[in-house]
Amino acid sequence: MYNSGPHDEESETPSEHDRLGGLTRRRLLAATAASATMAGLAGCSFERGGGEPGGTPTSTPASNQTPTSDTPEPEPYFEPGPTVGVETVAEGLVLPNVLAVAPDDDRLFIADQTGVVYVHENGSLREEPFLDLRDRVIELGSDLPSWVAADERGFLGLAFHPDFADNGLFYVRYSAPTDEDGIDHREILSEFSATDGAADPDSERIILDLPWQRPIHQAGTLAFGPDGYLYAAFGDGLNPSHGQNLLDNFRGSILRLDVDERDGEKPYGIPPENPLVGREGRDEYFAWGFRNPWKMAFDGETLIVGDVGQELFEEINVAERGGNYGWPIKEGSSCHDPTQPGVPPADCPDTSERGEPLVDPVVEFPHFDGDRAVGFAVIGGHVYRGEAVPQLDGEYLFGIYTRSFTAPSGRIIAATPEGDSWPTRELNFADSDNGEINLNVLSIGQDNDGEVYVLGTAAAVSEGIESQQGGTVYRIVDAE
DSSP states (O other): OOOOSOOOTTOSSOOHHHHTTTOOHHHHHHHHHHHOOOOOTTTOOOOTTSSOTTOOOOOOOGGGSOOOTTOOOOOOSSEEEEEEEEEEEEEEESOEEEEEOOTTOOOEEEEETTTEEEEEETTEEOSSOSEEOTTTSOOTTTTOOTTOSSOOOSEEEEEEOTTHHHHOEEEEEEEEEOOOTTOOEEEEEEEEEEETTEEEEEEEEEEEEEEESSSSOOEEEEEEOTTSOEEEEEOOTTOGGGGGOOSSOOOSEEEEEBTTSOBTTBSSBOOTTOTTTTSSSOTTEEEEOOSOEEEEEEETTEEEEEEOOSSSEEEEEEEOTTOBOOTTTEETTEEOOTTSTTSOOSOOOSBOTTOOBBOOOSEEEESEETTEEOOEEEEEEEEOOOSSOGGGTTOEEEEEEESOSSSOOOEEEEEOOOSSSOOEEEEEETTSSSSSOOSEEEEEEEOTTSOEEEEEESSOGGGOGGGOOOEEEEEEEEOO
């Protein structure tokens, strides 16, 4: 039933392992039959209909069976964390997946994956969008193969130039449709300008235009570092070999670009400190060895990245210049074999073929704890620097997209940045009947005051989240 080898760029359909985004299908179906757990967006894919033809589960995981009065409550995977509250900032969106701010600006810019950026100010969303790119962003849900459950394409990234107040420049990532044979869409990184509080859609200057063979693993986050350079995250395009390929494309990586300069005919400059300048490999690279770096952010000079796993583990990395984060040699801190992703080899190298150390994550967690779902698709977050929730000061808040196919079931985790392995605790939400966030979490945002926001959808994956207006943005506040 399984294709034992990784697919290549020319294959028409992905291997069975890739269809699942790494989750073993029969195990997933068994868990689903008992507790409706399934993988979600941002790199974990499965049949839109929810099942493999003829794939009927043969047993029910014991930990998911109907409890009796004698059944002990399972220990939580994450340590219990503080109780917090939420304040609704926006609702009625489709898939809000970016919250960005401009320097010294009180406004919140909230992007919907459909291709629209809204402005939140004075307590509400302005009716007129800041930017509307629906005429050039791929229509969500269009022409998706059956093995993709939720569309990962669309509007994916937004970052404001450090001198936005003076030059009006900002940068976006989006997926554009194409009629090219063998290409699903094109990934675009562009510069726009804004005047008088509104973006000019005709001001687009394309910086990167990359063909993407499959509708998955684009990543998309953009962020300016304290050095003034633009950092851009790209997934592996559903081909694991890309994480270690520094010659032919930009996939499985974080790039660092100087958008204020030009390098020959390139519409950007190369920071001279980039690690591969003068060496073998593309000069644009900053760090590599990623699978699908879904959301990253700076805390001071520290760049923290969430990288979505395949078969077994999710991970958070501290990304440094020239760092190799292991994919596909490793998944998390465990050895990984792309031909048998569910069976970690006993041994693997500590360095790449080029001799680079493989850097382990600071946080990792499994998809399953026994037969109980922990969560699928990590959502990179922010270090809390606000004042509203003092007990979270200095904690790195990140998300887990979901644990369930049939209900919104994300999680918010607080990690303490200390040492090589950060301790984790799960936030409890005071006004929720079950103590959970009750969203499929798409993104974590932060404003200029250091307060943190959760973006997601209350629509279940099985409902076709691209067609629902379950999109909600919450601000995390102190529990009252």
